[in-house]
Amino acid sequence: MMARLLADVPARALVMLGVFFAALCVIPLFANDYFITVLILILYFAFVGQAWNIMTGFAGQLSLGHALYVGLGAYAAAILYVKFGISPWIGLGASIVIAAAAGAVIGFLAFRFGVGGVYFAILTIAFAECARIGFDHWRWVGAASGLFLPVANYTQNDLWNLRGSPIMFYYVVLGMTVGAFVLCHALLRSRVGYYWLAIRESPEAAQALGIDIFRYKMYAVVLSAAMTSLSGVLFAFYYNNLFPEQVFHISRSIEFILGPIIGGIGTLFGPIVGAFVLTTLGESVEEVMRALGIDIPGIKQVFYGICLLLVVMFLPDGIWPPLRKRLGLDRKPRTPGKPK
Amino acid sequence: MRPEFCWGSCVPLEVILNVAASGLLTGLVYGLTSDWLSVIFGVVRVVNFAHGEMMTIAMYLAVILFSYYKLDPLLMMVPIAVVLFVFGYAIQHVLITPFINRPEHSQFILLVAIAIIMVNVLLIVFGPDAKSVQPAYAFDSFQIGTLILDATKVYAAAAAIIVAAALFGFFRFTLVGKAIRACADNYAGALVVGLDVKRLYALTFGLGAACVGAAGSMMTLLVDVTPPLGPAYTLLAFVIVITGGLGSMMGALVGGVLIGVTEALGGLLFTPSAKSMFAFGLLVLILLFRPQGIFGKRPT
Amino acid sequence: MTAMLEVAGVSKNFSGLRALQEVSFNVPQGEIVGLIGPNGAGKTTCFNLIAGVFRADQGQVTLGGQRIDGWRADQVCRAGIGRTFQLVKPFAGLSVLENVIVGALKAAPKVGAARDIAESVIEQLGLGAKRDDAASSLTLPERKRLEVARALATQPRILLLDEVMAGLRPTEMDQMVKLFRELNAKTGLTILLIEHVMRAVMALSNRIVVLHHGQVISAGTPAQVTQDPAVLECYLGEEGV
Numbered sequence: 001m002m003a004r005l006l007a008d009v010p011a012r013a014l015v016m017l018g019v020f021f022a023a024l025c026v027i028p029l030f031a032n033d034y035f036i037t038v039l040i041l042i043l044y045f046a047f048v049g050q051a052w053n054i055m056t057g058f059a060g061q062l063s064l065g066h067a068l069y070v071g072l073g074a075y076a077a078a079i080l081y082v083k084f085g086i087s088p089w090i091g092l093g094a095s096i097v098i099a100a101a102a103g104a105v106i107g108f109l110a111f112r113f114g115v116g117g118v119y120f121a122i123l124t125i126a127f128a129e130c131a132r133i134g135f136d137h138w139r140w141v142g143a144a145s146g147l148f149l150p151v152a153n154y155t156q157n158d159l160w161n162l163r164g165s166p167i168m169f170y171y172v173v174l175g176m177t178v179g180a181f182v183l184c185h186a187l188l189r190s191r192v193g194y195y196w197l198a199i200r201e202s203p204e205a206a207q208a209l210g211i212d213i214f215r216y217k218m219y220a221v222v223l224s225a226a227m228t229s230l231s232g233v234l235f236a237f238y239y240n241n242l243f244p245e246q247v248f249h250i251s252r253s254i255e256f257i258l259g260p261i262i263g264g265i266g267t268l269f270g271p272i273v274g275a276f277v278l279t280t281l282g283e284s285v286e287e288v289m290r291a292l293g294i295d296i297p298g299i300k301q302v303f304y305g306i307c308l309l310l311v312v313m314f315l316p317d318g319i320w321p322p323l324r325k326r327l328g329l330d331r332k333p334r335t336p337g338k339p340k
Numbered sequence: 341m342r343p344e345f346c347w348g349s350c351v352p353l354e355v356i357l358n359v360a361a362s363g364l365l366t367g368l369v370y371g372l373t374s375d376w377l378s379v380i381f382g383v384v385r386v387v388n389f390a391h392g393e394m395m396t397i398a399m400y401l402a403v404i405l406f407s408y409y410k411l412d413p414l415l416m417m418v419p420i421a422v423v424l425f426v427f428g429y430a431i432q433h434v435l436i437t438p439f440i441n442r443p444e445h446s447q448f449i450l451l452v453a454i455a456i457i458m459v460n461v462l463l464i465v466f467g468p469d470a471k472s473v474q475p476a477y478a479f480d481s482f483q484i485g486t487l488i489l490d491a492t493k494v495y496a497a498a499a500a501i502i503v504a505a506a507l508f509g510f511f512r513f514t515l516v517g518k519a520i521r522a523c524a525d526n527y528a529g530a531l532v533v534g535l536d537v538k539r540l541y542a543l544t545f546g547l548g549a550a551c552v553g554a555a556g557s558m559m560t561l562l563v564d565v566t567p568p569l570g571p572a573y574t575l576l577a578f579v580i581v582i583t584g585g586l587g588s589m590m591g592a593l594v595g596g597v598l599i600g601v602t603e604a605l606g607g608l609l610f611t612p613s614a615k616s617m618f619a620f621g622l623l624v625l626i627l628l629f630r631p632q633g634i635f636g637k638r639p640t
Numbered sequence: 641m642t643a644m645l646e647v648a649g650v651s652k653n654f655s656g657l658r659a660l661q662e663v664s665f666n667v668p669q670g671e672i673v674g675l676i677g678p679n680g681a682g683k684t685t686c687f688n689l690i691a692g693v694f695r696a697d698q699g700q701v702t703l704g705g706q707r708i709d710g711w712r713a714d715q716v717c718r719a720g721i722g723r724t725f726q727l728v729k730p731f732a733g734l735s736v737l738e739n740v741i742v743g744a745l746k747a748a749p750k751v752g753a754a755r756d757i758a759e760s761v762i763e764q765l766g767l768g769a770k771r772d773d774a775a776s777s778l779t780l781p782e783r784k785r786l787e788v789a790r791a792l793a794t795q796p797r798i799l800l801l802d803e804v805m806a807g808l809r810p811t812e813m814d815q816m817v818k819l820f821r822e823l824n825a826k827t828g829l830t831i832l833l834i835e836h837v838m839r840a841v842m843a844l845s846n847r848i849v850v851l852h853h854g855q856v857i858s859a860g861t862p863a864q865v866t867q868d869p870a871v872l873e874c875y876l877g878e879e880g881v
Binding site for chain 2: 062064109110113114115117118119121122123125126127129130133134136137250254257261296297298299301302304305306308309312313316
């Protein structure tokens with residue numbers, strides 16, 4: 001199976017990927033805590049970006065409400081831990097089921113009734129907002145005051161309960177991101193992947209070739225939701241507090257899409273590139289501001305907005321495709337382009 | 341024994357009617373804001389995700405004019421509309437038209453980017469605190485039978501109806517209005533006939549922005565301004581337009597009223613902070629049972 | 641010969657426009673049937689009805705003895721109908737090979753087997769040199785061939801071709817005609833084709849059905865149909881025949 005996955009990947013790409021991965025594995029040995037937290041943030045966005053990419057980039061359904069799945073996943077695992085002492089590794093099962101169910105509902109409502117394109121995006125926003133308001137008023141999970149996880153000291157890493165130092169979280173999120181990458185790669189090469197791309201490019205032609213559009217769109221939505229919920233689990237146990245206003249907020253949803261769009265929607269490596277570039281630039285901007293003594297909330301977001309604008313206007317396929325060409329990693333024009 | 345309505349707690353019918361009427365008036369203003377969203381989509385085929393943000397800008401303009409120069413927002417409606425018109429025209433011309441051939445997603449995200457920039461610039465310039473307008477008639481009210489209506493709401497609603505009627509007349513009776521409708525109906529045909537479609541698009545967007553500007557002035561009479569109002573209103577506007585039917589001005593007005601009333605009653609009977617959930621609930625119902633909206637045409 | 645495809649009494653209205661009225665015809669198994677008629681006669685509507693894009697208001701469509709009217713387009717394809725579109729719809733962002741693999745996946749769910757089918761179909765259609773090129777880079781005649789290749793890759797029982805010859809040069813057209821003749825002769829593939837280019841229709845069809853204003857006005861062998869006064873009238877007008 002490994003061989004099949006690695007078939008027709010150019011050797012150059014494998015080498016570069018290997019080096020990159022090795023670097024990521026050993027960095028914590030040399031880096032300070034701050035650097036590691038930034039990397040965790042980057043990998044977190046890279047992971048969610050890949051999950052989002054499945055729904056939007058592969059299957060062509062624009063979602064602007066992915067914070068919903070993060071929040072559901074986060075609260076599900078957190079509640080099980082705080083109220084029942086259940087380990088997040090088991091709790092994530094609940095996260096996946098709940099998020100998948102939410103995705104299925106949204107998908108069903110949308111696809112059964114032919115809600116597509118922009119309307120679908122609005123529907124996703126609406127559901128995320130409903131969740132935000134709903135959880136804000138739900139006293140059992142702490143409502144607007146938030147849900148808090150008991151914080152342990154960092155002397156001991158408790159992997160089973162995800163209590164520990166940033167380094168532990170780093171390797172967990174690295175594992176997740178790599179896992180997502182391998183999964184996406186495998187999906188693109190499978191029947192599901194081909195069908196998704198076909199639906200994205202031309203739903204009519206796809207139907208005429210025997211593809212059940214509803215079913216495959218549902219697969220994409222449910223898988224994307226389930227994957228995203230895992231990042232919610234990580235979020236809950238890393239930050240140790242959950243506020244509906246923050247977790248479900250539309251700003252989160254928009255943050256998630258910045259990486260893949262800037263990196264390159266629909267490509268395999270785009271979300272990862274996007275996450276690295278964006279987060280690094282964002283943190284740098286903040287560093288510069290701090291050094292200059294300027295403290296203006298919102299400046300980072302303006303910066304992100306401008307980046308997004310420039311990319312959409314001038315590099316519609318994202319940063320990764322032209323970069324990939326430069327690095328000589330392109331096979332012939334085979335790669336999936338931008339979604340319709 | 342006064343009539344009452346009970347759901348959770350018991351509320352006198354009077355209160356319900358008052359709140360509903362209040363919601364209706366607010367809803368008319370909502371409807372106006374969404375009118376042109378509908379038109380912009382029908383004509384330019386662009387979904388203006390920066391809709392709410394543009395209205396928020398107009399609201400801040402009205403607030404500034406009132407705070408510094410004591411100018412009534414309703415009177416300032418026209419100048420603010422003009423400013424927004426120029427702004428909208430420029431945005432369409434510079435940022436959108438050159439990319440008119442991009443897929444729908446791209447254009448949508450373009451406007452998302454613009455919206456992000458707008459919201460955060462407003463945050464930087466004005467700060468997160470709420471600002472409001474207190475005109476001389478802020479505490480007046482009209483009494484019709486048992487209904488007590490805020491003067492501000494009545495004036496705002498009246499202004500909304502006037503502007504909406506003006507819009508309707510514009511489309512029906514002026515040459516430019518007809519040209520815009522022609523573009524919406526048949527892009528290629530309009531080109532063939534010699535209409536400068538790009539300019540008409542920019543004009544449409546600009547007029548939409550003007551409309552939103554006028555609505556923003558009216559809105560300052562109803563709510564306080566904060567930067568996050570932008571995204572909230574964009575969402576509301578979309579719900580209204582989808583409820584009413586994309587491309588239908590009457591639909592936007594009716595949808596606005598429906599949402600206004602639903603929100604007001606929902607806020608009364610349940611909790612005020614959960615107001616928008618009812619709008620979303622309505623959206624889901626509409627998408628389930630009549631996805632083309634109340635006045636929309638069923639797609640063939 | 642049993643009929644592969646039977647269309648019986650099919651009618652379709654579009655908001656008052658009677659696109660098809662009581663249309664009936666058969667496509668016998670292993671034969672090539674041409675569907676012709678002036679513009680607006682309802683030919684593509686007929687295709688869309690058979691292929692499940694629309695639902696007929698009245699009438700039945702039967703494939704190999706099984707009723708398929710009312711089925712969705714993807715269900716109809718899985719039942720064995722492959723179709724091309726008059727306005728070609730390639731998967732622009734994918735390569736030629738990948739386009740055809742999508743079709744082949746219906747016949748062979750495993751990607752490896754589908755790829756093999758796709759490669760052979762691509763060779764048959766003469767697109768071998770372009771197999772890794774993006775579909776968006778193809779010329780129109782090549783896109784038409786891609787459209788046919790994709791439909792063929794689904795290994796259909798009957799192939800519906802919607803004006804595949806339009807825009808082709810005479811040599812390209814001859815190649816296509818030859819290809820379909822061979823497919824029909826060697827594999828017994830049933831074909832129903834809409835065509836305006838009379839040369840191709842005459843060269844290929846065993847039988848012809850003529851539509852005009854949504855009704856069948858003539859059906860028979862090419863020789864019979866071209867001599868039918870009703871047909872001549874509808875194509876050339878009532879006077880000056």
